[in-house]
Amino acid sequence: MSDIWVWVEQFNAQALPVSWEVVGAGRTLADGLGVELAALVFGQDVQGVAQEAIYCGADKVFVCDDSTLADVRAQPYAGLLSKLAAKHKPQAILAGATSAGRDVLALAAVDLEAGLIPDCTGLALEDGQLKATRPVYAGKLMSNVYAEGDTVLLTLRSRAFPAVEADTGRSGEVLAVEPAMAAGEIAVQVLGLEAAEGEVSLTDAGTIVSGGRGVGGPEGFEPVRQLAVTLGAAMGASRAAVDAGWIPYANQVGQTGKTVSPDLYIAAGISGAIQHLAGMRTSKVIVAINKDPEAPIFKLAQYGIVGDLFKVVPALTAEFKKRL
Amino acid sequence: MHILVCAKQTPSTTAVLAVDDGKVTWSDPGGSPDIANPWDEYAVEEAIRLREKYGGKVTTVSMGPEDAREALKTAIAMGCDEAALITDEAIKGSDTLATSYVLAKAIEKLGDVDMVIFGRQAIDGDTGQTSMQVAGWLGWTPFSSVASVDDVDLDARTVTVTRAIEAGRQKVKGALPAALSVLKEINEPRYPSFKGIRKATRYMRRRLPIWGAADLDADPDKIGAAGSCVRWPDVFALPPKEGECTIVKADSPEAAAAALVDKLFEEQVI
Numbered sequence: 001m002s003d004i005w006v007w008v009e010q011f012n013a014q015a016l017p018v019s020w021e022v023v024g025a026g027r028t029l030a031d032g033l034g035v036e037l038a039a040l041v042f043g044q045d046v047q048g049v050a051q052e053a054i055y056c057g058a059d060k061v062f063v064c065d066d067s068t069l070a071d072v073r074a075q076p077y078a079g080l081l082s083k084l085a086a087k088h089k090p091q092a093i094l095a096g097a098t099s100a101g102r103d104v105l106a107l108a109a110v111d112l113e114a115g116l117i118p119d120c121t122g123l124a125l126e127d128g129q130l131k132a133t134r135p136v137y138a139g140k141l142m143s144n145v146y147a148e149g150d151t152v153l154l155t156l157r158s159r160a161f162p163a164v165e166a167d168t169g170r171s172g173e174v175l176a177v178e179p180a181m182a183a184g185e186i187a188v189q190v191l192g193l194e195a196a197e198g199e200v201s202l203t204d205a206g207t208i209v210s211g212g213r214g215v216g217g218p219e220g221f222e223p224v225r226q227l228a229v230t231l232g233a234a235m236g237a238s239r240a241a242v243d244a245g246w247i248p249y250a251n252q253v254g255q256t257g258k259t260v261s262p263d264l265y266i267a268a269g270i271s272g273a274i275q276h277l278a279g280m281r282t283s284k285v286i287v288a289i290n291k292d293p294e295a296p297i298f299k300l301a302q303y304g305i306v307g308d309l310f311k312v313v314p315a316l317t318a319e320f321k322k323r324l
Numbered sequence: 325m326h327i328l329v330c331a332k333q334t335p336s337t338t339a340v341l342a343v344d345d346g347k348v349t350w351s352d353p354g355g356s357p358d359i360a361n362p363w364d365e366y367a368v369e370e371a372i373r374l375r376e377k378y379g380g381k382v383t384t385v386s387m388g389p390e391d392a393r394e395a396l397k398t399a400i401a402m403g404c405d406e407a408a409l410i411t412d413e414a415i416k417g418s419d420t421l422a423t424s425y426v427l428a429k430a431i432e433k434l435g436d437v438d439m440v441i442f443g444r445q446a447i448d449g450d451t452g453q454t455s456m457q458v459a460g461w462l463g464w465t466p467f468s469s470v471a472s473v474d475d476v477d478l479d480a481r482t483v484t485v486t487r488a489i490e491a492g493r494q495k496v497k498g499a500l501p502a503a504l505s506v507l508k509e510i511n512e513p514r515y516p517s518f519k520g521i522r523k524a525t526r527y528m529r530r531r532l533p534i535w536g537a538a539d540l541d542a543d544p545d546k547i548g549a550a551g552s553c554v555r556w557p558d559v560f561a562l563p564p565k566e567g568e569c570t571i572v573k574a575d576s577p578e579a580a581a582a583a584l585v586d587k588l589f590e591e592q593v594i
Contacts (some may be wrong), residue, residue, distance in 0.1 A: 011491055074456065074466055099469050099489040106453040109421055110460030113546075115553030116420055118451045136559065138447045140341050141348065144558040152553070187465040188498040191484070196492040203490070207593075231594070249509040250488060255337060255447060256362055256508055264593040275337055281562070285593045287584065288569070301569045303587055305580050315581035323585060324594070 002150075003088070004030040005038050007081065007095040007104065008053050011072065013045045017163065017204050018096030020056050022156055024164035025123055026094050027057035032125045038062060038090065042077055044070035047174075054172035056164045061172060066179045071190040072100045078107035079180035085112055089150050092130060097155035098203075105153045115147030121160040121282070138255040139278035158203045159261045160282075200234035202253065207264045208283075210236030210253055212276075214269020214290065214309055218246040223313040224268055230320050236260065236280075238270045254279035266316075268309040272297030289313065325380035325478060327371040328440040329404065330427055330458070331364035331395035333388050334448045346558050360398035363443025365513040366506050370473060371441050372403045373511065378476050380438075381405040385430050387415065387423060393528050400524035401516030407527065412536040417549030420449075424457030426547055429540035431462060439476075439483065442505040444469070452505070459503035467496065470506045 006026035008019040023039065030037040039058035041050045043065065050061045062084055068076055081104060085093060093108070095101035097119045109116040121142075122133035132145045132154055202208060209231065211224040221235070228235045236253040237246070253260055255275035265283035269290060270276060277300055280286070288301035289312050298304045305312050335341065336359045339350040351357050360368075371382040384399035386392055387410040396407040408430070415426055431437050445452030459466035471488040474495070484497040488507055516524070537547055545551055572587070574580035588594050 016490075074468075078460075099487075102452060103456050103466065103468050106420075106456035107460045107466065109453075110424070110457050113421065113553075116451075116453060116457075117554060118420075118453055134450075136448065136450050136556075137335070137341055137348070138337070138450060140562075141343060141559055142562060143556045143560070145554060145556045147554045149553045188467070188496050191495040191497055193491060193495070194493040196490075201490055249507070252508075264588065264591075285588070285591050287588070293571075298569045298571070300565060302567070302591075303584055304569045304571045305577075305584060306571060306573075307577060307580065311577040312581060315577040316584065318578070319581040319585045320594075323589075 001033055001035045002091045003036045003038050004033070005040060005085070005090040005093040006058070007040045007093065007101065008049060009072070009096055009098060009101055010041065010043050010046055010049050013043060013049060015049050015052060016096060016098065018098060018156070018158045020163040021158070021161040022094050022096050023053060023056045023058060025156055025161040027164065029092065029123060029125065029130070033128065035091070036060065040081060040084070042069045042080060043072070050174055052166060054174070055166040055168050055170050057170070059172050061174050062177050063174055064177045064179055068179050068181065068183050068186065073186060073188050073190065074100070074103035074107050075188060076179060076181040076186050077104045078111065080177070082108040082111035083180045084177065085151055091151060093151060093153045095155050097157045101155050105155055109153050112151055114149050114151045114153055116153045117145045117147060118155045120154050120156050123154070138275070139259060139281060140274070157259070157261070200232065202234045202236060202251070202258045202260050205234035205260065205262050207231045207233035208236045208253070208260055208262045208280075209233045209266045209268065210238065210270060211241055211247070211268050212238035212270030213240040213244075215241060215246065221247055223310060223317070227266070227313050227317045227320070230317050230324070238273070238276050267297055267301070268313050270297055271295045272300060325374065325378050325438045325476065326434070326436050327374055327380065327382045328431060328434065328437045329364070329367045329371045329382065329384040329399060330440060330442050330454065331368065331384050331386050331399055332361045332446045333358050333386060333392040333394040334361040334446050335359075337362060337447065343559050343561055348559050356394075358394045360395040361443055361446045363445060363447070363508070364395060365398065365402070365443070366508055366510050367441040367443045368399045368402050368404060369511045369513040370506055374439070374473060374476065378478060383407065383434065385410055385427070387411070387426055393532070396532065397524045397528055398516065400527045401520040402514055403520060408533040408535055410535045410540070414537045414544065414548045417552060418547060419552035419554035420451050420453045420457055421553065422547050422551045424454050425461055425551070426537070426540065426542055427454065428458050428461035429542045430535065431458070433535070433540055438500050440503045442503070444505055444507055455503050455505035462501070462503070465498035465500070465502040467498065467502055467504045470504045471509050473504070473510075
């Protein structure tokens with residue numbers, strides 16, 4: 001039986017948090033099938049990431065350390081991934097469902113003419129056959145998905161699988177590989193990056209504090225922001241608040257925004273339209289603060305406070321400051 | 325510049341979905357049960373704006389069942405010049421690889437497309453992979469998560485876009501022809517005018533070209549269920565939420581906050 005592969009995505013030579021969730025999911029599959037787990041580490045100055053991949057559960061690592069891979073670009077990454085996969089024929093390749101993970105696997109799937117199952121939230125083995133579970137219809141329904149062929153490619157949603165702990169006692173083989181494309185063959189050139197600084201990423205966040213129509217205006221997000229800062233949380237928003245121009249689109253949670261799955265989701269002044277609920281319903285604990293006791297958000301929440309968010313949210317911030 | 329938009333008909337955002345024996349049905353008591361995929365309106369709008377700036381024409385194609393006209397109707401009503409429906413029994417059950425292959429064949433048939441634009445994802449299948457895979461089949465330059473199209477240089481045959489990715493806003497440049505998938509922040513889609521809606525209705529009735537697999541010269545082994553590696557036999561409703569919401573009541577916001585914080589520590593989510 002052939003191996004399970006995982007792509008360990010990195011940025012500036014640091015592995016992304018989701019990469020260790022992917023390695024953990026890959027390790028579980030490999031153990032279930034009795035096969036080896038190989039990690040793919042592409043980038044520049046990424047020998048440290050390769051070593052970490054072994055500590056986190058890979059039996060071997062294919063490393064391509066090259067200046068053409070310093071920027072994560074879909075074409076050279078997918079070209080290399082599919083070239084290696086065509087040679088070694090792993091039975092599955094897993095990556096995080098990040099912008100780059102989705103792009104790289106989508107392109108590689110065309111090269112390999114292989115099945116691609118995006119945005120999985122569950123993986124299981126049924127008589128040795130891989131079954132993936134993923135949300136469909138904007139999170140309103142789920143589906144079980146199977147793929148045929150030599151290799152199946154899957155992207156895994158952030159925070160849907162537990163991250164693995166590094167074990168520095170583990171050892172493995174590191175195999176250096178050459179890039180598949182020369183610098184001149186790559187059609188896309190990165191001109192610059194305006195980094196998202198100081199903000200916690202919504203999809204990686206363990207805690208999210210969101211505001212909706214009830215905050216009433218851009219300044220209404222200030223108490224929401226203060227609670228988020230106190231908790232080290234990411235800031236979210238409903239579509240109503242984004243459409244009103246009170247907060248950037250990047251903060252939107254829901255059907256036409258981001259899908260999130262934090263341990264704690266605090267919704268302040270969000271009534272809970274079905275489109276918003278679709279984006280955050282898999283949160284472990286949901287807290288709703290709303291002055292309308294009939295708001296649909298209370299049907300999904302574990303805890304609720306019926307009241308004025310401009311009194312309740314600052315009181316929560318003060319309480320957390322005392323206790324954290 | 326010839327810009328193509330690939331758009332899809334989906335259930336409305338407020339549709340009530342039901343699953344019976346793995347088959348999904350829906351209705352919308354509040355309005356039309358089928359709509360143009362909301363993400364695709366941003367793709368249509370961007371294509372029209374690029375045509376307004378750089379000249380040329382916009383075509384929209386949609387792949388789906390024989391009666392899937394909503395996405396095309398919306399596109400024409402908003403201002404697209406041409407539309408075509410790709411429908412065939414032989415393409416039923418296509419996964420993203422087969423779907424992107426069919427769309428790539430449609431682009432080859434059109435012959436002179438410089439740029440194809442997609443919405444980020446469709447709100448039914450939610451895969452968000454089709455634009456990349458179309459680029460893959462055609463060997464075109466792929467740009468996903470596009471937040472703005474900054475420049476199109478038709479002489480140099482390049483396009484420069486800003487992408488909104490996890491790390492921030494990335495400015496990238498690449499060669500035409502290119503395949504883009506666009507985010508909601510790229511623009512605000514216009515509402516169709518009455519004239520546009522009337523034009524769309526007429527277009528659907530009298531002019532809409534309908535393309536089958538043979539018209540696209542598609543390899544029968546690469547399309548439909550037979551050409552797909554991925555199967556999704558079981559679609560099911562989410563398990564209902566367990567337990568009721570605990571409403572924390574207290575005499576003051578401060579006391580309610582303190583009681584809630586106690587609960588959250590108990591839940592070990594802090």
